[in-house]
Amino acid sequence: MEHRHRILAAAATAAALVLLGACGSGGDDAAANSTSSSGTRLAVVATTPEVADFVRNVGGDDVAVTQVIKPNVDPHDYEPTPADLRAIGKAKIVVKNGVGLEEWLDRTIESAGFQGTVVDSSQGVTLREGGHEHEEEGEEHAEGEEHAEGEEHDPHIWHDPRNAKIMVITIEKALTAADPAHAATFARNRAEYTAKIDKLDADNEAAFAKIPPAQRKLVTNHDAFGYYVDRYKLEFVGSVIPSLDTSAELSAQQLNDLVARIRATGTRAIFTESSLPPKSAEAIAQQAGVKVVGGEDALYGDSLGAEGTPQGTYLGAEQHNTRVITSALAG
Incomplete structure (x- = not known):
């Protein structure tokens, strides 16, 4: 409290x-x-x-x-x-x-x-x-x-x-x-x-249609992409922060379980988010043997990009997210 x-x-x-x-x-x-x-x-x-x-x-x-x-x-x-x-x-x-x-x-x-x-x-x-x-x-x-x-x-x-x-x-x-x-x-x-917005939705659907369903697996910083996952028929493997908000932390057992799920499902990457520190994601990715997508490619989960940039708008941030996710999942 x-x-x-x-x-x-x-x-x-x-x-x-x-x-x-x-x-x-x-x-x-x-x-x-x-x-x-x-x-x-x-x-x-x-x-x-x-x-x-x-x-x-x-x-x-x-x-x-x-x-x-x-x-x-x-x-x-x-x-x-x-x-x-x-x-x-x-x-x-x-x-x-x-x-x-x-x-x-x-x-x-x-x-x-x-x-x-x-x-x-x-x-x-x-x-x-x-x-x-x-x-x-x-x-x-x-x-x-x-x-x-x-x-x-x-x-x-x-x-x-x-x-x-x-x-x-x-x-x-x-x-x-x-x-x-x-x-x-x-x-x-x-x-x-x-x-x-309709065009954004159609473009997103078209982008994910090119990714085989077996490769549409998502691991993110926290559980912020549920509506996106449901809309574009992705499989949510897990999140570094096991919560809808950002206050929770993985226990040792949850961390091991997430690493095991990443390996078992053939997940290709962990996606960090622009408003959250990437260190935990990087540590889990190293343990699971997958890449981390971050830096300029970090997803906009809770926020938008800087004012004046394309990602500073809703449309631009969502386009960025889809481009980054589909590029990484396509391998």
Whole structure:
């Protein structure tokens, strides 16, 4: 629970700074402040890089987006800053990924005195039950069904482009409700962006169709690619961190079991992720006698790439992931 206490402490400290009138911030926060005061653009705070990218594509020039979590920062272990609270306090809309990814958000919103609308972009998405190790224990969540109390679901929903389309529609509805005058623009932007997501999905399917099914085996840093695995009919062999979040660690027995599975299945590589350190993956790969895919080829599991790069967008990051995975599996 130490992590949760750190979050609450950070939120409380930031709230105090807000109440004391702390001022002076740059980047997206300053942009949101100026546009909300002028009334020319809708001030929106988005939690993750993926959700922020969706909002930018739908909102276009009519929305000022403040992105809370920066590229290559682990969203599972985020601590809000005073700038986050200032931005949330002045926003009209806060858009989150949902499915428990942002455990810190509710308390942060309360501390910021937010008076606007919170949009859960996971609404309507069919959720995976738990991680791969739990797949056979529970049935898939019905589309649109409320998340049951105490159930753990996989929050990495955007890795199936069909889910990304649902998220984008939810975002369009929220922007339209807040700013009806730009409804036609939001609808046009959403339609254009949805067509690009459809192309991404089709290109991914075509790329994996060239890989023999027996070679479509995936080992990653943590269990972030469940929706991707299901969508493109891959076999998930295991993960270095045996969890949907990034706080767990392999026991000695789990490590040995993973090495044995890698060898038994003929898995060709372990894929590291951009927001996580590669050392454990490298050690397991050495023991199993397979290669590590990392560095510039690290996958974007929880995050997007640096701003201004192709991988800094949802489409670019997913294209990168598919190129890297198919290239390594093709051998």
